[in-house]
Amino acid sequence: MTGRPEVLLTMPARPEGVGVVRQALAGMADALDFEASVLADMKMAVTEACTNVVVHAYDADSGTLEVEMLAAEEGLTIVVRDHGSGIQPRPARSEPPALGLGLPLIAALSDAFELRGSAGQGTEVRMTFAYSRDGDPADANPVTGTVGIDGRWDPDAPPHG
Amino acid sequence: MEANPIVLDDTAGDVVVVVVEGEHDIYTAPTLRERLDEALDRGGGIVVDLTAATFVDSSVLGALLDARRRALEARQGFVVCVGETVEPGVQRILDITGLVPVLPVLRRRDEAIAAARNGASGS
Numbered sequence: 001m002t003g004r005p006e007v008l009l010t011m012p013a014r015p016e017g018v019g020v021v022r023q024a025l026a027g028m029a030d031a032l033d034f035e036a037s038v039l040a041d042m043k044m045a046v047t048e049a050c051t052n053v054v055v056h057a058y059d060a061d062s063g064t065l066e067v068e069m070l071a072a073e074e075g076l077t078i079v080v081r082d083h084g085s086g087i088q089p090r091p092a093r094s095e096p097p098a099l100g101l102g103l104p105l106i107a108a109l110s111d112a113f114e115l116r117g118s119a120g121q122g123t124e125v126r127m128t129f130a131y132s133r134d135g136d137p138a139d140a141n142p143v144t145g146t147v148g149i150d151g152r153w154d155p156d157a158p159p160h161g
Numbered sequence: 162m163e164a165n166p167i168v169l170d171d172t173a174g175d176v177v178v179v180v181v182e183g184e185h186d187i188y189t190a191p192t193l194r195e196r197l198d199e200a201l202d203r204g205g206g207i208v209v210d211l212t213a214a215t216f217v218d219s220s221v222l223g224a225l226l227d228a229r230r231r232a233l234e235a236r237q238g239f240v241v242c243v244g245e246t247v248e249p250g251v252q253r254i255l256d257i258t259g260l261v262p263v264l265p266v267l268r269r270r271d272e273a274i275a276a277a278r279n280g281a282s283g284s
Binding site for chain 1: 184216218220226230248249253254257258259
């Protein structure tokens, strides 16, 4: 681990919190002089990670969403964490099923990405965004597939289906 | 004044335009789904105008793709437009998901309305 916690946000894992995280991130990225295109990628990836927590982590609206932002030498690392039941589909919920694009987007938009967690122990998504990019991370980890007939993302489908 | 409004504009007659402004994610996606349902219920073509949107996530894409599927089934035109200068928070997700030809996505609202009127709804 390099760097130290610069910002730690803890809030109820509810939909209205995701925009608050984006606002905090924009402030942090502005202070660190990130390019607008990298900030846009950061906002998207962190939104998807927070959305996963809101949608998948807890059975009831009683859990917390934690977001840590750590400025290090090579870039800004953002950790999105829950203390829920681990990554799994939650088909019993009444809202429309998620598209299933969250993790592919996080992988495509971040310069480094790590997923930690196990059933009952919560989940942690750790994303790093470099201050200076050598190339587009979406070229190295492209989002594959397209939307399937069932409305969920099918990573194995040929594009433009 | 709502900060991130989603309103229906039916001044184009047989094509209703769902105008989406500001940032949209899982918090506002249910409202977008309601507006898209209203637009589909009108029975004509549908244009979703993201020109003034500054950020959309996969929850929004999910809502758009569901509406597109229902429009296809009902033989209603469905087209998204993004304007001439697209926000990175909108362009990027459309580009890397390859959804530009699927939704489909055009630039100007007037060309989107014309395409929706002709029954376009992507590949």
